[in-house]
Amino acid sequence: MFRKSVLVLIFTALVSGMAMAEGMMKHGGMKHGMMGGKGGSSEDSRISLNLPPMMKQHQLANMRAHLDAVRQIVSSIAEDDFNGASEIAAQQLGSNKRMMKMCNMIENEAFKGMGLAFHKSGDDLAKTLKTGNLKESLRALNNTMNYCVSCHATFRQ
Numbered sequence: 001m002f003r004k005s006v007l008v009l010i011f012t013a014l015v016s017g018m019a020m021a022e023g024m025m026k027h028g029g030m031k032h033g034m035m036g037g038k039g040g041s042s043e044d045s046r047i048s049l050n051l052p053p054m055m056k057q058h059q060l061a062n063m064r065a066h067l068d069a070v071r072q073i074v075s076s077i078a079e080d081d082f083n084g085a086s087e088i089a090a091q092q093l094g095s096n097k098r099m100m101k102m103c104n105m106i107e108n109e110a111f112k113g114m115g116l117a118f119h120k121s122g123d124d125l126a127k128t129l130k131t132g133n134l135k136e137s138l139r140a141l142n143n144t145m146n147y148c149v150s151c152h153a154t155f156r157q
């Protein structure tokens, strides 16, 4: 199992390396190979949201705040401050007005749907943290973080 996946990895790396080199020769330079989104390991097949430049910065700042919220939740749990963790989850990840406004600015229904489900999971996380149950809280955090992972795998700016 392990051996096989290593072989597949090496093979994929070789083939994509070759494809990239070919692309560079054909199109005269790194730029096309890296930015064109076609061919080799530089391919990014995620759905683009086509965000305008100003929204890009705004969205990334919100995302960094999400990451920090997860960090604060973990740190509060470690200090047995479940109420504090719950508050952060409700305010920074839950489906409150501020969060909903952010998601609704992005004009892609599938993205909005995923964003809404994510914020609902933030509500559940806040509720679960309130109970002070460590295992259930970690499960709920895992559930919320699954939305981070799957949205990032599906969409790009």
Ligand code: HEC
Pocket (backbone or CB within 6 Å): 049, 060, 061, 063, 064, 066, 067, 068, 070, 093, 111, 114, 115, 118, 144, 145, 147, 148, 149, 151, 152, 155, 156, 157
């Ligand atoms: C509904 C979709 C969605 C959800 C849910 C989501 N993100 Fe993102 N996030 C994005 C998109 C789109 C980008 C831009 C990625 C790109 O263009 O490559 C992004 C980018 C980021 C970045 C990069 C910020 C930067 O400055 O470069 C971080 C960090 C991040 N997200 C953290 C998180 C965390 C943590 C969570 C969950 C708690 C989360 N995101 C949930 C869509 C989402």
